[in-house]
Amino acid sequence: MWEESVNINEVKEIRVKTTVFLGVGAIDKMDFIAQELAHKGVKSVLCVTGGGSYKRTGAWDHVQKACAAHGIKIALYDKVTPNPTTDSIDEAAALGRDNGASAVICIGGGSPIDAGKSAAVLLANPGKTAEELYTGAFAPDKAAPIVVINLTHGTGSEANRFAVATITRLNYKPAIAFECLYPWYSIDDPALMASLPAKQTRYVSIDAVNHSIEAATSKATNPFAILLAGECIRLVARWLPAAEENPGDLTARYFLAYAALLAGVSFDNGLLHYTHALEHPLSAVKPELAHGLGLAMIVPAVVELIYPSSAPVLAQILEPIVPGLKGIPAEAHAAASGVEQWLESVNVPEKLTAEGFGEGDIARLVELTQTTPSLGLLLSMAPVDATPERIETIYRVSMKTLD
Incomplete structure (x- = not known):
């Protein structure tokens, strides 16, 4: 029915860029992902999450085990709140820098994923802040590799180039979209969403x-x-x-x-x-x-x-x-x-x-x-x-x- 409204002479982009592991037990792919990170020379990762679901679901246990098996250290930032702020992104990125992190693992729903993506940009762009990122003061073309373990079924952020954060002092909640924000790998495991x-x-x-x-x-x-x-x-x-x-x-x-x-x-x-x-x-x-x-x-x-x-x-x-x-x-x-x-x-x-x-x-x-x-x-x-x-x-x- 709607096909008649399509202008076939207007060129559109078709985008699918992230490898997503979907299915019960997909969390077991974390070992493969850690191995791939190690092969890329990653020795330390920043893990960005919030609340306690990263532990309750068992996702954190898999991350720890996989990273340990491949000689990767973890710096844990678990203070992300719903509707994450640029202040928390700056904190996460600072923790990652202090620990030599060269990749980011996000565990959670849209808020930890978006905060982790944003921190990955800051890790790859020293001297920049999250507020600068979200006000358009700079347009990044690189980010640290991003891995997502998704704990909700809503945002789709595990497979696209978008992120959102709030600049609290201005009551601004902008969205950003950059090629470098595509996760490298993502995990959608229904067993992690059952709670x-x-x-x-x-x-x-x-x-x-x-x-x-x-x-x-x-x-x-x-x-x-x-x-x-x-x-x-x-x-x-x-x-x-x-x-x-x-x-x-x-x-x-x-x-x-x-x-x-x-x-x-x-x-x-x-x-x-x-x-x-x-x-x-x-x-x-x-x-x-x-x-x-x-x-x-x-x-x-x-x-x-x-x-x-x-x-x-x-x-x-x-x-x-x-x-x-x-x-x-x-x-x-x-x-x-x-x-x-x-x-x-x-x-x-x-x-x-x-x-x-x-x-x-x-x-x-x-x-x-x-x-x-x-x-x-x-x-x-x-x-x-x-x-x-x-x-x-x-x-x-x-x-x-x-x-």
Whole structure:
């Protein structure tokens, strides 16, 4: 259906660059990866992680054993928080430098992965800071080799060139994208994800769905991005309820991890636009806000806005969660309401007011979309021009349930 809208004379980039080991038991590949690092002359690595999941899942034991077997020392930085900050990235990089680290192993979800990627850039670019990296003061062309052990199924950061961090003093949460940020190897082992709490399971899966919706509808999209987006949404629709019912269902975790991987590659090709650009100010202002929840509260309004310009694509990829769409502009509200109803069905009914946002916050949020580095690029990819008035409307509509 959407094929008719493709301009075959417009050249697109198709990107797949990271080797990802996907499957139960993939963590055992850590020995091979450590061997490869040793062959490259790596004698010390910086391990970037946070919380305690790196230990609870057993991932840390595998890393220690593999590195010891191949004569690699580890400097452990385990202070990364959700929505990582440039200050913590600087701390991690300093620890790595002090210990002669020449590679980075990231263990965790999107926050430790993005922080680790960023620290890898700083290790390869002495004298630079994370704030300089995230304000665009320099554009790196090199980073220390990056290895990812992914503990969630949402961000797709284990297979793409993106990272995100918050500059706390400015309430900025920019994204960066550089070729050197592609991980060398990544591990997606469903057994490491079985202990994800129910809320986090929902939020990270919703993140993957948002990646898909945006990547498939941006000005930069291509047929590959659309194909992957549709499959991601199909898999999440099928397997998220199973993972909620039985958190230890490794088949469900496998396909959710695969879905998130597809979405990560999809937006590596198609980029992102409205939903992520408008969520970043939310979690920059309120760092305790889960990224996936922020996205969930905004996406129905975004779908309603962009549907007329992207109806054939959205009708096709949303079919698993909003069946029966015909791909005509007039059904924009029905599509948005359908997305909202699906979110409610997976126990994420919240709106912005439930998280403490009100009318008085809208002007500041709109301002942050205009001033935060990198968000202008995301907004320029939107299929409908991202004027401040439209951004304001999305925030306002997202305060309450759609009529």
